[in-house]
Amino acid sequence: MLKFFHMRCISYFTLSEFCFQLYLCGYFVHKPVCTLVVDCPNKMTLPALQNTGVIYRRILSQFPQDISLAFVYGSGVFKQHGTSQGQMEKNMLDFVFAVDDPVTWHTMNLLQNRRHYSILKILGPTKISSIQNDYGASVYYNTLVPADGRIIKYGVISTDSLIDDLMHWKTLYVAGRLHKPVKMLVQNENGKLRAALVSNLKSAVMASFLMLPESFTEEELFLQIAGLSYAGDFRMKIGEDKSKVSNIVKDNIQHFRILYSNILRDCPQVVYKPPQGRLEVDKSPEGQFIQLMALPRTLQQRITKLVDLPGKNRDVEEILLQVAQDPDCGAMVHQGLWKTVSYSSKKLMKMWKGWKRKQSVSQTS
Numbered sequence: 001m002l003k004f005f006h007m008r009c010i011s012y013f014t015l016s017e018f019c020f021q022l023y024l025c026g027y028f029v030h031k032p033v034c035t036l037v038v039d040c041p042n043k044m045t046l047p048a049l050q051n052t053g054v055i056y057r058r059i060l061s062q063f064p065q066d067i068s069l070a071f072v073y074g075s076g077v078f079k080q081h082g083t084s085q086g087q088m089e090k091n092m093l094d095f096v097f098a099v100d101d102p103v104t105w106h107t108m109n110l111l112q113n114r115r116h117y118s119i120l121k122i123l124g125p126t127k128i129s130s131i132q133n134d135y136g137a138s139v140y141y142n143t144l145v146p147a148d149g150r151i152i153k154y155g156v157i158s159t160d161s162l163i164d165d166l167m168h169w170k171t172l173y174v175a176g177r178l179h180k181p182v183k184m185l186v187q188n189e190n191g192k193l194r195a196a197l198v199s200n201l202k203s204a205v206m207a208s209f210l211m212l213p214e215s216f217t218e219e220e221l222f223l224q225i226a227g228l229s230y231a232g233d234f235r236m237k238i239g240e241d242k243s244k245v246s247n248i249v250k251d252n253i254q255h256f257r258i259l260y261s262n263i264l265r266d267c268p269q270v271v272y273k274p275p276q277g278r279l280e281v282d283k284s285p286e287g288q289f290i291q292l293m294a295l296p297r298t299l300q301q302r303i304t305k306l307v308d309l310p311g312k313n314r315d316v317e318e319i320l321l322q323v324a325q326d327p328d329c330g331a332m333v334h335q336g337l338w339k340t341v342s343y344s345s346k347k348l349m350k351m352w353k354g355w356k357r358k359q360s361v362s363q364t365s
Contacts, residue, residue, distance in 0.1 A: 169296035
């Protein structure tokens with residue numbers, strides 16, 4: 001075991017965990033195999049609340065351990081503008097678990113944590129997994145769960161569904177959460193998953209470039225990235241703070257830099273000037289065509305449907321070449337995003353209404 005000293009904490013962790021911390025700061029091009037990532041509030045991590053690493057580990061230990069990826073996110077983890085630390089500690093902790101075999105995982109979790117489930121638990125793990133895969137965003141949520149003095153909610157998604165969303169933005173639900181800083185707790189050696197995580201970040205950068213002017217600040221880029229998964233989201237119109245995106249970014253600029261700095265430095269489409277906090281992107285038709293071709297498949301399809309006339313059936317490449325030369329290229333990308341997220345949000349709203357009805361039945365029975 002390695003011992004790492006810091007003026008504010010002393011943490012013990014394995015060599016693989018230490019390597020993962022180095023990776024987060026860009027010291028490795030390829031991520032080594034890692035297990036649990038400890039939380040030490042120093043510049044080499046994505047810091048959240050101080051001394052919260054033990055809380056996350058204790059909560060995680062209450063679940064079946066066959067997890068390919070686990071992360072925690074939200075206002076209970078990262079400070080948002082206008083929120084005090086006291087408020088943060090009262091906020092719900094949001095977890096997502098990716099699992100290779102949802103039926104087996106739910107079977108074990110029903111044995112360990114049956115009380116977490118709504119009345120759907122009587123249907124058994126196979127049906128729960130079917131609901132998870134076939135409805136909403138392929139995520140099954142248990143919410144308002146007490147754990148170690150905090151209230152949590154956790155979503156379960158199959159590893160294959162997560163990879164599909166990261167690569168293609170079919171729903172942009174979990175992929176959108178991973179555009180923003182999260183606290184990564186577990187990540188196994190799945191090469192396809194690692195590649196999909198990086199691809200998702202690159203896609204977020206390319207989509208944002210297309211909707212920004214030729215020259216912009218880091219903060220403007222991060223605001224655009226953080227807002228991608230909220231375009232067309234009913235929650236931003238009903239019941240949620242409309243300044244949510246700004247609140248997420250304002251106090252977390254350094255976290256966003258850590259997440260995106262290597263991608264920005266390596267991207268030939270942009271001139272990145274970290275000392276000035278400014279960027280200049282290629283807005284030529286050729287540059288925009290390259291950016292459009294790098295977008296996820298679902299977003300490309302949404303954009304082409306806006307442009308292609310019925311019955312023409314042109315290739316995606318031909319249509320995107322036309323879009324790249326259009327002065328309204330950025331607006332078309334935004335509209336394509338709006339359609340993707342709006343479609344996903346409607347499915348999720350329908351799923352949540354059904355879940356709430358079942359939950360109320362469960363609580364009265």
